[in-house]
Amino acid sequence: MTGLITRRRLLHGAVVGIAGAVLLLVAFMVSDGLASLGLPGGGFAAYLVLLGRAVGAVTGLELFGFRFVWYSLATGALIGIVGPLVGIFIVHREMALIGETLAHTAFAGVAGGLLVGSATGWSAPLLVSALVAAVIGALAVEWLAEHAAAYGDVPIAIMLTGSFALGTIIISWGGGFSGLNIEAFLFGNISFVPVDGAWLMVVVSAVVLAAVGSRYKQLLYVTFDEQAARVARLNVAGYNRLLIVLTAMVVVGSMQVLGVILVAAMLVVPTAAASQVATSFREAIYLAVLVGETSVVAGILIGYGYGIPAGGTIVLIAIGWYVLAVLLADRGISLSTRSAS
């Protein structure tokens, strides 16, 4: 019993630490944003960059002396929280592929946004068109699931490939939109998370945290026992829709770093790892955030340090955690005996 309590304290401490680090990074963004608007309050960001340079001078690790690295880290740190937070419900609803599907829908949205932008000269931010497309895709999948009576993988596969197909056609139709690197959307591009992209992630994270924070109980009930939740008169269809729209938002926010192709990993892998060893649902959330956060931050830093793609690095680190969790669970570390009977 004391072991359980110590374990809870440790986890709690780690989560508080993560929250602190994320707040620091967001504070950097706020401060830097104020400075760029010519308002007072930019001192904090400038101080952090200076500190980063000093660290660079001493250790040779120059990363933290660059503003854009701070933006990347802030975006990544938020992904490391909200990805697993939404993912844990998605995975246990057995909708793991929904993230992948919505990412491809979002890709079609990016393509559509580019087309509209080049045709009208009105450059709607591409992430916004991606968000619109992903949310429409999310509701379409939900509608299909309701009318096809299950989250069959067939409607999901059709949606996934269909929207990607549409995206590729729009892009070739629009003929080499000048200056835009489609690869950045496919594989993510951590070395340049635009400032507005980072802010989009802040907004997405605030919405996700508020929604999951205030509807945690209902989401848990609906995820664990949908029929009993319906008997208890919870608005199951409404919570399904909420969950899938939150997923769409997280997917679009995370796409900048991980890319369309890898974005589902942040929804699925940390949860899968945490569920192997967690003793309760709450603990699974903490562990999943821990896995997500360490993977993203380490992935970004290693990606910069060695000039390798951050998205791929992040995903491989997370999978490393997963393998470790499987091994630990196998050795009975999870405290919850796996079968009592």
Place this chain on the structure above:
Amino acid sequence: MSTVAAARNVTFSYGDTVAIEDVTLEVESGEFLGLIGPNGSGKTTLLHLLLGLKEPDSGSVELFGEPVAAFEDGHRIGYVAQQATQKGSTMPVTVEEVVEMGRYPHRGAERLTDDDRTIVRDAMSRVDVDDLRDRRINALSGGQRQRAYIARALASEADLLALDEPTVGVDAESRDRFYGLLDELNDEGIAIVLIEHDIGVVTDRAERIACVNRELYHHGDTESFVESDALERAYGATGTVVHHHH
């Protein structure tokens, strides 16, 4: 005596296949109703109709005197589904977290209060799962798991407990204990609707029997059911009757 759940002339089809035809039945408060019928006879469908999980093609359903669509007091019903949540097999949820779900309909978006936690603890000790509270639900045996679900219904302070073959895969001893618990709860005034393939269990315990095979073959007290030929008619020539007397 007030009516807890009532179906009037209810018909329901899956596509062209009629599953339930013109069934009228009610569950009185505090009664123990056994719902029996052969495999594929529509027992589960009928229960789902009664609980509002399915909408009838025709006819009407009332819960606690209200039309089922307008019924909001979800906490008044405890429901244990057939092979209750296989989900438990991978999802890391503890017994305590499951039992707490019984309080969710009372609280909406608010946090659980100390009172809620007391009620949850009492419910767990009532069915003897308090020692298991920190265990993952999927780590429990079938009998323990069913008791945890009953604790969830107790925590929600349900007036109606609906159980769909709750003891499939549960060993004989745990099963007897489980049914003993149901008897106790029924004595305390909780209405019970039990779907069970073992007719002996039902006739031993239920005050009234509803015997269904698409249509309702019998709806009345257990004695008249045992004396009638409703069972033979409902099960027909093909059905297998499971008798299991204690």
